[in-house]
Structures are given as structure tokens and as C-alpha cells.
Amino acid sequence: MGRQSTKVVELGEYRIPPGAHFFFSQYVMHRSDDYWDEPEAFRPERHTAEAKAERPRFVYFPFGGGRRQCIGEGFAWMEGVLSLATMAQKWRLEFVPRYPVVAQAKITLRPKFPMRMIPHLRG
């Protein structure tokens, strides 16, 4: 994400002039081992209320923050949880490793190549 300053900004020891560009990356922050133990590991328990309270606010900010905070955040969470729960309660997905698994940073992070799955009906 990016911003451009409209006036002088004092940020810690830095004095940034008007017109400067700022870039901040969720990709970098969400994988920083300054804040995450084994950042690449899938550990949903990182997102409990207790775990959240222990880290600085903007270490995890998939939906941005402040004035331009994503207005779709509530919808995105609802859609994601509903879709996953609807599929996963009926189907188990078996990954077919046909292409390399490579993350691609677009507006959201997604797989660069198709990730084919064989669905198995749960018994």
C-alpha cells in the first residue's frame, strides 16, 4: 500500500517533506520474524484475542487501517468463513501437485499457478 505526504511529516528521527511517497507492505510485516515465531508456519492460534493483544496494532493489517480502512472487511470475513465452512464440512480436498506453489502479490495474495484439488466426499 502507498501514501503520499501533503505536508511535512515527523516520523521518529525522520523529517519527511511534502510530496514524499510512503510504501508499507503487509507481505513483509506478516512474515517478519521480528514479530512472528516461524512466520511461514500455519498457526491459526496466532489470531486469538489474547495473541492479538500482545503484539503492536499494525503488525497484522490485511485490511489496512485508519481513514482508508477497507469497507469490505466484515463482508470478506463472513464470505471467507462461510465458503470454507460450507465446502470443508462436506468435502476433503486433496492437493494435486502439478504446478509449483508460488504466492503472487496482487491486491490480495493469491497462488500464481492453479492449485488443482481432488474433492473427496467426507464419510
Ligand code: HEM
Ligand atoms: C480478503 C479480502 C479483502 C482484503 C484483503 C482487502 C484489503 C483492503 C485494503 C488493504 C484496503 C486499504 C487500501 C489502502 O489503504 O490503500 C482496502 C480498501 C478498500 N476495500 Fe478492501 N479488501 C478486501 C475485500 C473487500 C471487499 C469484499 C470489498 C467490498 C465489498 C472491499 C472494498 C474496499 C474499498 C471500497 C476500499 C477503499 C476504502 C477507502 O479508500 O476509503 N474490500 N481493502
